[in-house]
Amino acid sequence: MSELIFAREGQGAADDDSEMILNMGPQHPSTHGVIRFIVRTDGEIMSSAEPDIGYLHRAIEHIAEKCTYEGFMPYTDRVDYVCAMTANHVWATAVEKLGQLPVPPRAHYLRVISDELNRISSHCIALGAMAMDLGAVTPFPYALREREYVNDLMEELCGARLTYNYHRVGGVGWDMTDAWRDKTLKFLDHFEPVIAEFDRLITTNEIFVGRLAGLAAISADQAIAYGLVGPNLRASGVAFDVRADLPYAVYADILPKIGWQTPVGRGAMGTVGDAWDRFALRVEEWRWSVRILREALDQIQQTPRGEFLIAPKRLRPKGDALARVEAARGDMACYVVGDGGPHAYRARFRTGSFNAMGLVREKSRGLMVADLVALIASLDVVAPEIDR
Amino acid sequence: MSPLRALPWLAAVVGVLAAPAGAVAGEGEPARVRDLAPTKLERGDTLVVELEAGAPRGPAIIILRATGSSKGAATPAPLALRGRGLGDGRVVASIDAGVEARLGRNVRWRHVAVEVALVDTGEGDVWAATAGHRVWNSVPGDDYDLEFFPGSLRGFATGIAERVHPVVGGYVFPPVFLIAGVMIGVTLLMLLLVAPATGVLVVWERKVAGRMQSRFGPNRVGPAGWLQWLADALKLIRKEDLIPTQADPALYRLAPYLVWMGIFATFVVLPLSEFAIVADLNVGILYITSVTTFTVIGIIMGGWASNSKWSLLGGMRSAAQIVSYELPASMALLAVVVVAGTLSPQAIVRAQGGLPVDWFVFRSPFTFVAFFIYFISALAEGNRTPFDLPEAESELVAGFSTEYSGFRWSIFSLSEWTNVYVMSAIVATTFLGGWNVPFVSADAVAASTLWRAISVVVMLSKVMTLTFVVIWIRWSLPRFRVDQMMALCWKWLLPGAFAAFLASTAWSWAALAWPRADTAMRWVMFLSGGVGLGTAFIFRVVRTFRTVNLLHMGDRQFTLPFFERRLEKP
Numbered sequence: 001m002s003e004l005i006f007a008r009e010g011q012g013a014a015d016d017d018s019e020m021i022l023n024m025g026p027q028h029p030s031t032h033g034v035i036r037f038i039v040r041t042d043g044e045i046m047s048s049a050e051p052d053i054g055y056l057h058r059a060i061e062h063i064a065e066k067c068t069y070e071g072f073m074p075y076t077d078r079v080d081y082v083c084a085m086t087a088n089h090v091w092a093t094a095v096e097k098l099g100q101l102p103v104p105p106r107a108h109y110l111r112v113i114s115d116e117l118n119r120i121s122s123h124c125i126a127l128g129a130m131a132m133d134l135g136a137v138t139p140f141p142y143a144l145r146e147r148e149y150v151n152d153l154m155e156e157l158c159g160a161r162l163t164y165n166y167h168r169v170g171g172v173g174w175d176m177t178d179a180w181r182d183k184t185l186k187f188l189d190h191f192e193p194v195i196a197e198f199d200r201l202i203t204t205n206e207i208f209v210g211r212l213a214g215l216a217a218i219s220a221d222q223a224i225a226y227g228l229v230g231p232n233l234r235a236s237g238v239a240f241d242v243r244a245d246l247p248y249a250v251y252a253d254i255l256p257k258i259g260w261q262t263p264v265g266r267g268a269m270g271t272v273g274d275a276w277d278r279f280a281l282r283v284e285e286w287r288w289s290v291r292i293l294r295e296a297l298d299q300i301q302q303t304p305r306g307e308f309l310i311a312p313k314r315l316r317p318k319g320d321a322l323a324r325v326e327a328a329r330g331d332m333a334c335y336v337v338g339d340g341g342p343h344a345y346r347a348r349f350r351t352g353s354f355n356a357m358g359l360v361r362e363k364s365r366g367l368m369v370a371d372l373v374a375l376i377a378s379l380d381v382v383a384p385e386i387d388r
Numbered sequence: 389m390s391p392l393r394a395l396p397w398l399a400a401v402v403g404v405l406a407a408p409a410g411a412v413a414g415e416g417e418p419a420r421v422r423d424l425a426p427t428k429l430e431r432g433d434t435l436v437v438e439l440e441a442g443a444p445r446g447p448a449i450i451i452l453r454a455t456g457s458s459k460g461a462a463t464p465a466p467l468a469l470r471g472r473g474l475g476d477g478r479v480v481a482s483i484d485a486g487v488e489a490r491l492g493r494n495v496r497w498r499h500v501a502v503e504v505a506l507v508d509t510g511e512g513d514v515w516a517a518t519a520g521h522r523v524w525n526s527v528p529g530d531d532y533d534l535e536f537f538p539g540s541l542r543g544f545a546t547g548i549a550e551r552v553h554p555v556v557g558g559y560v561f562p563p564v565f566l567i568a569g570v571m572i573g574v575t576l577l578m579l580l581l582v583a584p585a586t587g588v589l590v591v592w593e594r595k596v597a598g599r600m601q602s603r604f605g606p607n608r609v610g611p612a613g614w615l616q617w618l619a620d621a622l623k624l625i626r627k628e629d630l631i632p633t634q635a636d637p638a639l640y641r642l643a644p645y646l647v648w649m650g651i652f653a654t655f656v657v658l659p660l661s662e663f664a665i666v667a668d669l670n671v672g673i674l675y676i677t678s679v680t681t682f683t684v685i686g687i688i689m690g691g692w693a694s695n696s697k698w699s700l701l702g703g704m705r706s707a708a709q710i711v712s713y714e715l716p717a718s719m720a721l722l723a724v725v726v727v728a729g730t731l732s733p734q735a736i737v738r739a740q741g742g743l744p745v746d747w748f749v750f751r752s753p754f755t756f757v758a759f760f761i762y763f764i765s766a767l768a769e770g771n772r773t774p775f776d777l778p779e780a781e782s783e784l785v786a787g788f789s790t791e792y793s794g795f796r797w798s799i800f801s802l803s804e805w806t807n808v809y810v811m812s813a814i815v816a817t818t819f820l821g822g823w824n825v826p827f828v829s830a831d832a833v834a835a836s837t838l839w840r841a842i843s844v845v846v847m848l849s850k851v852m853t854l855t856f857v858v859i860w861i862r863w864s865l866p867r868f869r870v871d872q873m874m875a876l877c878w879k880w881l882l883p884g885a886f887a888a889f890l891a892s893t894a895w896s897w898a899a900l901a902w903p904r905a906d907t908a909m910r911w912v913m914f915l916s917g918g919v920g921l922g923t924a925f926i927f928r929v930v931r932t933f934r935t936v937n938l939l940h941m942g943d944r945q946f947t948l949p950f951f952e953r954r955l956e957k958p
Contacts, residue, residue: 020697022697022698022701023697028785029785030783043704044701044705044870044871131866133783134866134867135773135774135776135865135866135867136864136865136866136867137597137601137773137863138597138600138601138863138864141601141602141603142601142602145602201864202866205865205866207774207865207866207867207868207872208866210868210872211866211867211868211869211872368869368870368871369701369783369784370777370783370867370869370870371869373783
């Protein structure tokens with residue numbers, strides 16, 4: 001792959017002396033995983049940055065064709081290990097749609113709760129790492145500290161801290177306890193002021209805003225044309241959120257109660273859809289996640305205890321189904337085709353980071369090397385989600 | 389050297405000397421001459437002493453004793469000159485470098501007593517002692533100026549030189565070599581003292597960073613982790629010494645030492661106290677700004693010789709950055725230099741006082757601005773956040789030091805940390821009163837051992853406070869982009885520093901004319917800039933902290949200090 005790119009016309013090693021080809025990654029500290037960028041620079045200014053992906057390709061979709069539907073669940077954790085819960089969710093939802101399986105309401109609430117907790121921890125990584133890429137080290141441990149709390153909660157809920165394998169076809173693996181619910185509420189009480197603290201520390205920092213305002217602004221048209229999803233799309237001013245616009249699980253019950261308004265980028269510091277908007281939008285999503293969690297933890301009390309899983313007896317679905325879930329990195333879709341056998345005939349994951357990577361080449365033109373790092377970080381790309 | 393090279397004042401001397409020379413001239417008995425007229429003795433001058441009793445032809449010793457205070461003389465100690473009896477009652481000696489090393493240059497004596505002792509020696513003998521004073525065999529061409537060494541240190545070195553007096557292969561080492569050797573030894577000793585201090589600084593920074601980031605920082609090695617630097621240093625020294633195959637080995641090896649030299653050479657002129665300075669150069673500030681430029685050569689050299697693109701980018705960035713920020717830094721220092729009227733660090737410290745109102749930072753609004761400009765520029769010159777672009781770990785892997793490992797890397801790292809101390813010390817010296825102790829005059833500090841010790845503590849506490857600020861900034865702020873860094877320098881800091889320099893010049897002239905305006909300005913600046921801004925700042929910090937306190941550590945489970953708080957485990 002890399003040889004091919006190098007051999008392409010105009011990409012060869014410096015035809016003239018004016019440009020230098022810089023190989024950024026796959027072992028670069030801030031490419032957010034094993035991604036490589038072939039950067040052509042003239043001093044600090046880049047003429048292009050060509051993303052080279054595939055280093056983390058594990059043929060997840062092919063594995064789905066070899067496993068049983070239930071047996072594939074742990075693999076979905078590896079689709080996006082930073083936000084594994086939503087990948088669990090999208091697979092479970094797709095298979096349930098395919099097999100027309102019932103899901104108990106408590107399981108839906110537990111799925112929403114675990115999804116939102118995971119969104120918080122995923123954004124912790126995204127925001128902390130972005131601040132770190134811009135040279136501010138302290139926000140990263142702050143964010144990671146909060147993520148530790150979430151990991152503790154997750155560990156108590158499902159026994160794992162990173163690859164949860166919590167959702168099941170037909171429900172979730174385990175019920176929550178009341179103690180766990182109290183603990184989660186305490187965490188939320190603690191986390192809300194932390195968001196304000198985080199804003200004071202980094203989001204509104206003069207240098208930080210100076211670095212990001214107006215940087216790599218993506219217009220709404222461009223975002224739609226490139227198929228951006230999730231926070232990246234919303235930062236460009238497009239109010240589209242799968243949770244609100246194509247509600248799944250119990251979001252239709254929760255969102256109206258909390259006065260949901262899809263957060264969008266407003267260009268408060270520069271242009272709509274700039275890197276600062278993408279950063280600030282994720283901070284805003286923290287706040288919404290906290291509200292969703294409070295409401296979900298409230299509503300789940302009305303569901304009967306212990307009814308969290310209706311395990312299918314014999315899963316031999318036929319036909320096809322598409323499920324869409326709002327993951328931390330946006331609209332994650334899973335299309336699954338069943339042919340009546342014990343495993344899927346075909347499974348396809350559509351992930352946000354892959355599309356975001358497509359934009360890097362265009363957006364990096366004329367930026368500085370330091371800004372490429374900021375651009376990648378602001379798009380919140382995660383290598384396993386790109387490659388799968 | 390020759391008595392024939394008589395200078396105009398020679399006749400006068402002879403005239404003065406001839407009249408009262410009623411002393412004895414004999415073996416072992418000094419001939420005494422009283423009250424030499426005020427005389428300027430310079431190297432190459434010839435001193436002729438005429439003795440009544442006559443003196444034989446042959447080697448003789450002339451001993452000068454200063455009896456009154458003499459301007460510029462470090463120690464009014466007896467001084468022996470190698471002379472020669474002319475056989476007609478006169479003894480001739482010339483002032484040579486060895487004498488100068490002892491007395492300092494351009495010594496004007498108020499009262500000098502001259503003793504003459506005749507000794508029976510032949511050619512090639514080593515002159516060991518006469519009349520209780522050791523003398524040395526000086527060779528022509530010892531052009532060493534040692535007067536900038538402080539009196540105490542020079543006296544110490546000379547004492548050692550006198551006591552040791554080594555003879556190697558029949559050749560007596562000239563005292564200037566000995567003194568220079570002692571100076572180098574003292575400097576090396578200071579470096580050995582600095583290395584652990586830097587190590588402690590590293591641990592301190594890591595501890596502060598840990599506290600700021602809700603973690604502990606090093607706390608395993610030694611008491612509370614304070615020996616972590618030793619473990620780190622030992623580990624680094626034991627690492628494999630890698631040189632990339634495509635690197636330029638010679639330059640690659642040389643680069644860290646240039647950086648190291650650029651930083652450590654500044655220690656020569658940084659006064660820790662009245663007595664604790666290696667050399668009080670009269671161009672000290674110029675020396676600092678010049679010698680620190682070695683770092684940029686080292687960084688570029690390391691970046692280029694590594695033959696890595698990341699290193700090269702880091703080196704280029706550092707060249708642009710350090711060279712640019714030298715200008716506002718120097719200009720800001722000039723604002724102080726014009727107030728003090730000197731480039732000597734010790735004199736700058738003495739021109740200030742112990743109390744904040746006497747510090748240069750509060751001397752006028754212009755020095756106040758210059759203080760901040762210098763601090764920011766020094767941060768940039770030292771590659772500290774928010775100006776750590778040359779080694780931006782998230783962009784350039786590790787910048788110019790990407791390919792370095794082990795000992796050489798530790799030299800880079802040591803230099804960087806030491807630079808934090810150096811820049812803080814420069815700021816403390818030039819703007820914050822240096823070693824001046826409050827309510828005690830500089831002369832009183834110099835006179836008493838206790839006050840000297842306290843002055844070291846005062847200086848170190850100022851340096852440590854500034855170091856803390858540097859650490860604090862580092863762990864709070866993101867990094868500038870290259871163009872923003874350049875814009876800040878050329879559009880803001882440099883014009884600002886230039887304006888501050890000009891205004892400071894004008895004000896210091898005005899302050900001479902109106903001393904009361906000067907005093908009033910100091911108090912206004914101290915109260916508004918120091919007390920006012922400081923209070924506002926502390927108030928803001930406390931308020932923020934209280935908010936965090938109330939919201940975070942409320943009543944329920946988060947009762948531990950916020951850096952230790954964890955959710956309760958089931």
